[in-house]
Amino acid sequence: MSHETQVKHWHVTYNNIHNLIRRCTPKIAAEFTPDLMVAIGGGGFFPARVMRTFLREITDNKTLQIQAIGLSLYEPVEGVTEQKIGEQVIRTQWLGANAGQMLVGKRVLIVDEVDDTRKTLNYALVELKKDVELELLTRPEADRDALRAATKFGIFVVHNKKKPKLAELPEGTPYYSGEDVDDVWLDYPWESTDIEKHDELAALDVENAAKK
Numbered sequence: 267m268s269h270e271t272q273v274k275h276w277h278v279t280y281n282n283i284h285n286l287i288r289r290c291t292p293k294i295a296a297e298f299t300p301d302l303m304v305a306i307g308g309g310g311f312f313p314a315r316v317m318r319t320f321l322r323e324i325t326d327n328k329t330l331q332i333q334a335i336g337l338s339l340y341e342p343v344e345g346v347t348e349q350k351i352g353e354q355v356i357r358t359q360w361l362g363a364n365a366g367q368m369l370v371g372k373r374v375l376i377v378d379e380v381d382d383t384r385k386t387l388n389y390a391l392v393e394l395k396k397d398v399e400l401e402l403l404t405r406p407e408a409d410r411d412a413l414r415a416a417t418k419f420g421i422f423v424v425h426n427k428k429k430p431k432l433a434e435l436p437e438g439t440p441y442y443s444g445e446d447v448d449d450v451w452l453d454y455p456w457e458s459t460d461i462e463k464h465d466e467l468a469a470l471d472v473e474n475a476a477k478k
């Protein structure tokens with residue numbers, strides 16, 4: 267059976283997402299105060315860009331950068347066999363050769379649209395930390411512990427699905443979600459080729475949920 271017929275769908279609008287990010291950002295600015303964002307593409311791009319608007323307003327940080335990585339768990343990638351889709355996280359894009367240099371000593375907020383099984387977030391965190399460790403090897407030994415301690419990673423997702431996760435984040439990792447949701451399939455507006463229809467379906471979802 268196709269994914270479409272098995273799973274309950276919930277359509278999310280651009281405005282929903284914008285407002286979830288607006289509500290969440292003051293807490294993130296106060297507690298984590300990122301000075302770099304790493305957006306996981308494609309779903310993390312729009313949320314990161316919106317969050318930057320609010321972070322810039324609150325923290326007055328006009329130089330906050332968004333770097334991009336591409337990871338794929340569900341989407342078919344050339345050369346990846348069917349059964350590996352959904353099991354293994356594949357890098358489709360990564361930071362440049364100076365990745366570690368970019369990250370060391372920074373407070374890095376990893377941004378994605380949804381935390382489903384958590385495999386993608388786990389992969390991103392583990393691999394970015396490896397880049398940091400490689401960079402530290404190039405620094406004087408006496409500086410390494412302080413630089414490692416100054417490098418912090420936090421997570422922001424627009425939606426976190428309330429379900430058992432297949433991977434964990436290291437304990438104490440700052441973690442923020444715009445909203446914790448049931449385990450439904452979320453249809454995001456940027457995946458739609460007809461945004462008016464998408465918004466109509468989103469309004470219908472809200473209407474139907476209110477009837478229950």
Ligand code: 5GP
Nearest residue numbers: 339380381382383384385386450451452454
């Ligand atoms: P993970 O299972 O690793 O937490 O999620 C991996 C990726 O699967 C997400 O970044 C996202 O691209 C995709 N994904 C998971 N759940 C959903 C969903 O409900 N809707 C959409 N559109 N993508 C999802």
